[in-house]
Structure formats: structure tokens, C-alpha cells
Amino acid sequence: MTRVYNFCAGPAALPTAVLEKASGEMLNWQGKGLSVMEMSHRSTEYVSIATQAEQDLRDLLSIPDNYKVLFMQGGATAQFAMIPMNLLRGKNTADYIHTGQWSAKAIKEASRYCEVKLAASAEDKNFTYAPKQADLKLNPDAAYVHYTPNETIGGVEFDYIPETGDVPLVADFSSSILSEELDVSKFALIYAGAQKNIGPAGLCIVIVREDLLGDVLEGTPTAMNYQVAADNGSMYNTPATYSWYLAGLVFDWLKQQGGVSAMAVINQRKAKKLYDYIDASGFYANPVAVNNRSKMNVPFTLKDAALDKTFLAGAEQKGLLNLAGHRSVGGMRANIYNAVTEEAVDALIDFMKDFASRNG
Numbered sequence: 001m002t003r004v005y006n007f008c009a010g011p012a013a014l015p016t017a018v019l020e021k022a023s024g025e026m027l028n029w030q031g032k033g034l035s036v037m038e039m040s041h042r043s044t045e046y047v048s049i050a051t052q053a054e055q056d057l058r059d060l061l062s063i064p065d066n067y068k069v070l071f072m073q074g075g076a077t078a079q080f081a082m083i084p085m086n087l088l089r090g091k092n093t094a095d096y097i098h099t100g101q102w103s104a105k106a107i108k109e110a111s112r113y114c115e116v117k118l119a120a121s122a123e124d125k126n127f128t129y130a131p132k133q134a135d136l137k138l139n140p141d142a143a144y145v146h147y148t149p150n151e152t153i154g155g156v157e158f159d160y161i162p163e164t165g166d167v168p169l170v171a172d173f174s175s176s177i178l179s180e181e182l183d184v185s186k187f188a189l190i191y192a193g194a195q196k197n198i199g200p201a202g203l204c205i206v207i208v209r210e211d212l213l214g215d216v217l218e219g220t221p222t223a224m225n226y227q228v229a230a231d232n233g234s235m236y237n238t239p240a241t242y243s244w245y246l247a248g249l250v251f252d253w254l255k256q257q258g259g260v261s262a263m264a265v266i267n268q269r270k271a272k273k274l275y276d277y278i279d280a281s282g283f284y285a286n287p288v289a290v291n292n293r294s295k296m297n298v299p300f301t302l303k304d305a306a307l308d309k310t311f312l313a314g315a316e317q318k319g320l321l322n323l324a325g326h327r328s329v330g331g332m333r334a335n336i337y338n339a340v341t342e343e344a345v346d347a348l349i350d351f352m353k354d355f356a357s358r359n360g
């Protein structure tokens, strides 16, 4: 069976080796005679799977001991609410950096719980860049500063970590976690929905400094209280057991590839060759400021939007799938997460060249 080159934004491609391993273990996990999906989350077997996954993630990102790793549900979207609920801690305002559609959703949701102040907005240039440190208007009374290091839809990536002094820094790493090294100690909280660079949908990873826990907003649902999740090993209620297991297989796979530093080299190379070709083509274009171009999500337009449908149909014939841009922006977008191979990017560029020469 041939597998397609899948450039989907999310749920996104998973490493073939991981799917093969899961497939081999599907009916009979390690000789126990049942699948992971059928195990009690309290069983010794499942607890060993869960614990190993957490340890591998800790190793991959060198997560310091004073951070909790939580395996939550509800996607990154539920975090848009859980963050103010858990991190306002008696304050009533938070700073948000507005860089595109995902930060917009985070801002809208947080506004239900506190006064959101915009530390900066990239709306003036249609969200094609990340505001610079010098342009951030930070409020010393803010409960925290929230930003989106990689805007998945616009393909805009910060090329620095904001400096926020004593105010806790919170980051939505849904589309770029594990794509390169990360100094976790610079953050109060990192979160990431799993379905882009971690594993299947249904899981959201939260990495949070433990001194921030325990002072939640009145009325916070128990299932959304980080302290409760931390005290119960993310098993206050039944977690997304199979997604957690699959994420663990991905972490193990990443370790075998040489960890995030090795992935970063490949990701850098994949992104560079795609942007270099787009810039040189005279047929395709990417609007994002060069320093802020995402290494994971590469939006591009064709010289003539009337060719979009032909492009997508031709790509599909070559086994290049899910290249249509987000429904809100149109054009194309190649999402080239960890599991999207360099071979897939090469095949895409070959097709783009051929298409441009036939339609240019």
C-alpha cells in the first residue's frame, strides 16, 4: 500500500513507523492479550505507558523538575478558557499579543474571564509579522502575558521569546512544539493541542510551573483545574488513553531520530528549500516577513488564483494531499510538521516547478 504525502494542518501526518508499531500492538499489546484502548487507565500496564510517555517528553524538552506535565482534553481551545481560570490568581487583567486567528480566539475566550489588554497587534500589516520586543506594551499588573509563537493559519513565527520580567509568560505551541529546542524555563505555561506535532487529536499537553497552581477562579470546573490534574497524574477522570499512548510512541520515535535538535536541522532544511523555491519562482508568493516565516506552516499563493483548483487537482494526482489554504484565507498552505518527510517536501517542490512551467 502506498501512503500519500499529507500536508494537512491538523489532524496532521504521523510518522509511518509509529503507525506500524501501533498497528502491530493493536490486538495484543506486549503479550497482554488486549489493545491499549481496552485497558483500565488505572492498570499497571497503562500507568507504565502513561509514565513513560511523560518521561520521554520531559527528556525531549529537558523540562525542569518544578514543572508539571498535564495530559488534558478539550484541545488547545479549552486552554483558551483554562488559562485565565487557573492563572488569573486574584488579578483581573492579562496581556495578549495579537498575531492572527489563533491569538484572536484566545483573546476572545479570555475576555469572558478578565480584562484583556493588547500588548501588541500585527493587524496593521494583516498579520504578516510578529511584533518586536520593543513594541510590546506590557502591563506590570497583568496576571500573565499570552502569545502564539507560531500562528498556524498565517504561517507567522516569533523569532524570539518575549521578555516579560516577573509577569508569567504563557505560550500556545500547538503547531510548533517539538520542532526545535525550547528553553522551558523561560515560560510559566506552555500548551499544545496534540494533533499537529504530537499525536492524534483528543489530547492537549500543558507544561506548567508548579508554583502557579492552586488558586483558581471561583466556579472553575474540577476537570479544568490544573492542580487537580497535577495531583491525580492527569487521571482525575478517564484521560484520552489511546491518544496518550500514541503520543508516547511519537516521543519514542523522536528520541530515536536524535531528539528535537536533530528534528530542528531537518525542519530548517525543509522550510528553507520550500521558501527559497517560492521566492525564486516568480509564480508563487508568501507574504510573511522573512524573519517570521514559520518552519511548520508555509502558506503561498499562485500568480493567478483562478489556477488554484487545477493546482490542487494536479497535486492530488501526484499523491500530494491537503494543500488548500485555510478556508478563511484561500491560496495554498503546506504544513510540514516533524512527521512530514523531506522526501514529501521535495516531491511538492518538483510538482510546483512543473506546474509553474506549464502555467507560467
Ligand SMILES: *Cc1c(COP(=O)(O)O)cnc(C)c1O
Pocket: 010, 074, 075, 076, 077, 078, 102, 148, 150, 151, 152, 172, 173, 174, 175, 193, 194, 196
Ligand atoms: C490548531 C490550533 C489550535 C486549536 O486546537 P484545537 O485542538 O482544535 O482546540 C489552537 N492554537 C493553535 C496555534 C493551533 O494551531
